[in-house]
Amino acid sequence: MAKNISFLTLSFLSLIFTFDTFGQEAKATFIDARELTLVGKIYHKGPFYHRLDTAAIPDLPKAVKVLATHAAGLAITFQTSSSKISAKWCTSSGVPTDNMTGLAFEGMDLYIKRNDRWQYAGVARPKSHNCNEAEIVANMAPGNKTCLLFLPTYDETISLQIGVDAGATISPATHPFKKNIVVYGSSIVQGASASRPGLSYPARLSRETGLNFINLGFSGNAKMETEVANLVSDLSMDALILDCVPNPSPEEVLARTTNFVTTIRKKHPKIPIIAIQSIAREKGNFDTQVASRVSLKNNYFETEIKKLQKHDQNLYLIYADGLLGDDQEGTTDGIHPNDLGFDRMLHKVRPMILKIFRSYEI
Amino acid sequence: MAKNISFLTLSFLSLIFTFDTFGQEAKATFIDARELTLVGKIYHKGPFYHRLDTAAIPDLPKAVKVLATHAAGLAITFQTSSSKISAKWCTSSGVPTDNMTGLAFEGMDLYIKRNDRWQYAGVARPKSHNCNEAEIVANMAPGNKTCLLFLPTYDETISLQIGVDAGATISPATHPFKKNIVVYGSSIVQGASASRPGLSYPARLSRETGLNFINLGFSGNAKMETEVANLVSDLSMDALILDCVPNPSPEEVLARTTNFVTTIRKKHPKIPIIAIQSIAREKGNFDTQVASRVSLKNNYFETEIKKLQKHDQNLYLIYADGLLGDDQEGTTDGIHPNDLGFDRMLHKVRPMILKIFRSYEI
Numbered sequence: 001m002a003k004n005i006s007f008l009t010l011s012f013l014s015l016i017f018t019f020d021t022f023g024q025e026a027k028a029t030f031i032d033a034r035e036l037t038l039v040g041k042i043y044h045k046g047p048f049y050h051r052l053d054t055a056a057i058p059d060l061p062k063a064v065k066v067l068a069t070h071a072a073g074l075a076i077t078f079q080t081s082s083s084k085i086s087a088k089w090c091t092s093s094g095v096p097t098d099n100m101t102g103l104a105f106e107g108m109d110l111y112i113k114r115n116d117r118w119q120y121a122g123v124a125r126p127k128s129h130n131c132n133e134a135e136i137v138a139n140m141a142p143g144n145k146t147c148l149l150f151l152p153t154y155d156e157t158i159s160l161q162i163g164v165d166a167g168a169t170i171s172p173a174t175h176p177f178k179k180n181i182v183v184y185g186s187s188i189v190q191g192a193s194a195s196r197p198g199l200s201y202p203a204r205l206s207r208e209t210g211l212n213f214i215n216l217g218f219s220g221n222a223k224m225e226t227e228v229a230n231l232v233s234d235l236s237m238d239a240l241i242l243d244c245v246p247n248p249s250p251e252e253v254l255a256r257t258t259n260f261v262t263t264i265r266k267k268h269p270k271i272p273i274i275a276i277q278s279i280a281r282e283k284g285n286f287d288t289q290v291a292s293r294v295s296l297k298n299n300y301f302e303t304e305i306k307k308l309q310k311h312d313q314n315l316y317l318i319y320a321d322g323l324l325g326d327d328q329e330g331t332t333d334g335i336h337p338n339d340l341g342f343d344r345m346l347h348k349v350r351p352m353i354l355k356i357f358r359s360y361e362i
Numbered sequence: 363m364a365k366n367i368s369f370l371t372l373s374f375l376s377l378i379f380t381f382d383t384f385g386q387e388a389k390a391t392f393i394d395a396r397e398l399t400l401v402g403k404i405y406h407k408g409p410f411y412h413r414l415d416t417a418a419i420p421d422l423p424k425a426v427k428v429l430a431t432h433a434a435g436l437a438i439t440f441q442t443s444s445s446k447i448s449a450k451w452c453t454s455s456g457v458p459t460d461n462m463t464g465l466a467f468e469g470m471d472l473y474i475k476r477n478d479r480w481q482y483a484g485v486a487r488p489k490s491h492n493c494n495e496a497e498i499v500a501n502m503a504p505g506n507k508t509c510l511l512f513l514p515t516y517d518e519t520i521s522l523q524i525g526v527d528a529g530a531t532i533s534p535a536t537h538p539f540k541k542n543i544v545v546y547g548s549s550i551v552q553g554a555s556a557s558r559p560g561l562s563y564p565a566r567l568s569r570e571t572g573l574n575f576i577n578l579g580f581s582g583n584a585k586m587e588t589e590v591a592n593l594v595s596d597l598s599m600d601a602l603i604l605d606c607v608p609n610p611s612p613e614e615v616l617a618r619t620t621n622f623v624t625t626i627r628k629k630h631p632k633i634p635i636i637a638i639q640s641i642a643r644e645k646g647n648f649d650t651q652v653a654s655r656v657s658l659k660n661n662y663f664e665t666e667i668k669k670l671q672k673h674d675q676n677l678y679l680i681y682a683d684g685l686l687g688d689d690q691e692g693t694t695d696g697i698h699p700n701d702l703g704f705d706r707m708l709h710k711v712r713p714m715i716l717k718i719f720r721s722y723e724i
Contacts, residue, residue, distance in 0.1 A: 039546070060549055096468055096488045099557070102460035103695060112648055120690040121648045125460045139651040195461070195555060195701075197693035203689070286483045289501040328482040329701070332557035333465060338700040339557075339691070 014261035023280040028163030048155035071151035073215025077173040090131040092156040148198035149217035177212035185243030190217030193336035224256040229263035245278035277320035283334030390525030395528040411519035433513035435577025437533040444526035452493040480569040512559035539574035547605030554578025555698035586618040591625035607640035619666035635682035645696030
């Protein structure tokens with residue numbers, strides 16, 4: 001699918017776009033991002049910017065179908081010689097909730113590879129809830145750059161064009177991440193309250209480890225239904241992380257955990273499955289009902305996972321104690337980790353996950 | 363000004379408010395927050411929820427006058443026996459920019475003292491850009507609680523009523539913080555991109571140290587003008603922190619720093635003045651113009667402060683290197699620290715500040 005858009009092609013296009021700007025700074029040349037490399041998706045079918053193609057699964061809960069249209073964790077990678085990068089993009093007309101920034105909800109953030117690391121380069125700021133145009137970074141030193149642009153976390157991306165200097169090269173880059181590590185979970189996985197798209201925790205894990213963490217966060221709707229278990233089990237994956245205790249009720253955790261894990265295990269007999277308890281809800285610091293409900297869900301989850309572990313050597317459990325630190329400042333609203341909370345989570349969870357992966361040559 | 367609102371008064375009010383709810387859960391009783399204790403303001407004159415009374419200073423830059431109406435860093439403290447706390451509040455009709463949450467912009471967050479620490483208890487979620495009503499925390503264990511509610515960071519607070527259980531006590535609490543440490547600076551000080559009001563860095567410093575950090579962050583407009591120097595110098599304070607390099611141009615930093623510091627020094631001959639360089643703009647990771655501009659401003663600031671230090675033993679300089687960490691993930695948009703960036707800043711700056719304060723018995 002990837003095509004090389006040559007220097008010559010863009011130079012020709014730039015003639016068309018810039019002939020009316022004689023004497024002014026040359027306009028950018030825009031290329032449709034579908035001509036570049038998409039990252040963060042396992043199967044390239046269905047609408048380009050949807051995480052999953054759910055058309056063939058009529059039984060899927062409606063909310064999950066809608067959330068699958070959000071581009072959380074998807075990114076576009078490309079190479080360019082441009083000194084400046086901009087974007088024109090359209091999203092559906094959703095509006096951020098009070099615990100999210102517009103940047104995370106419907107904006108984008110760009111990383112560029114330097115010294116073998118993905119380094120923050122700029123953001124595409126949304127000015128409206130539909131179509132936007134923004135400069136992401138300018139005044140870059142000459143030379144070829146490998147870029148990774150994370151798409152809006154919580155809104156459907158409808159179209160995206162990437163702009164470079166007239167005359168600059170732009171071409172699809174090699175997919176930068178190896179393997180497929182599916183992360184199934186709630187709004188926390190999807191990236192609510194990360195301050196920009198690339199700070200959601202699966203996106204950070206991808207950049208930091210070089211592994212391809214696939215964001216299957218379904219805000220408020222990661223409830224381990226059988227239809228979702230079937231959907232996830234059909235994916236080609238090397239490992240699975242289950243961060244899906246926050247959304248279901250305690251009774252649902254008790255009733256559904258075993259079915260969810262065994263449904264996936266049937267199709268993936270040997271992959272590591274890593275189950276993570278729900279992080280503490282700081283909302284429960286004083287609200288005794290919230291605190292006891294989270295505790296009950298975590299206990300049920302632990303019980304079910306431990307039962308399964310007796311016959312499943314590739315199933316792991318990570319306890320949630322202390323994942324957000326001990327000062328109660330690691331969330332935005334007592335529910336969703338802020339960037340500080342995510343950082344603390346990753347400091348603890350990342351080495352645990354990588355240690356497990358080493359046994360599987362992941 | 364503080365009045366004790368007795369149990370009896372509220373019980374009487376609750377009769378009025380709840381007589382129509384027979385058989386339902388009793389409605390909350392609301393009290394005007396102006397009857398409670400305001401925190402974060404030096405002089406209690408002018409409109410209650412404005413940080414400063416600027417009416418008497420016609421020469422002040424207009425933007426600074428407007429920003430002084432924002433309640434950044436202001437908080438209400440009270441004691442209550444209620445099991446539930448809610449709020450009704452109105453703000454001006456501003457809308458959050460793409461790098462802010464609604465919670466930080468026009469919402470509130472509540473902390474309750476437990477084990478001698480201020481601990482997060484809940485948020486008041488804004489549902490509209492004007493007037494809102496929200497439950498902040500519920501289902502609390504019996505007993506008296508000392509509460510601290512931070513007001514909206516980036517919007518004018520017009521009115522606020524705090525709701526407690528009908529029949530519960532609520533009364534003004536003692537001011538919890540000592541001394542006055544004025545922090546003059548940009549949007550970073552005001553609290554842009556902190557995910558909720560109480561996570562702005564002066565607010566965190568107040569809760570963590572027990573000192574009264576006064577938020578004089580003027581978003582985009584901390585430019586060290588003479589009129590602002592006069593305004594700040596008139597405040598009664600025990601220390602001053604200058605975090606005001608981000609907004610002025612390099613030329614303004616060069617031209618204004620000495621005048622700003624000496625104007626304040628005339629009225630406050632012995633207080634510690636701590637000048638902080640601008641944090642790195644991650645936007646300058648690849649944008650060479652941004653990077654060199656920040657570097658130039660920091661060099662000019664350092665030069666001016668060092669000249670002043672030759673004759674001023676109570677003037678200190680904190681260098682900005684590494685304040686946001688080294689992974690470039692400590693900002694929301696390459697300009698404003700996110701909660702992770704603020705946490706990293708505080709880890710380095712807090713001990714430096716406190717060490718200086720010890721010499722002054724602060």
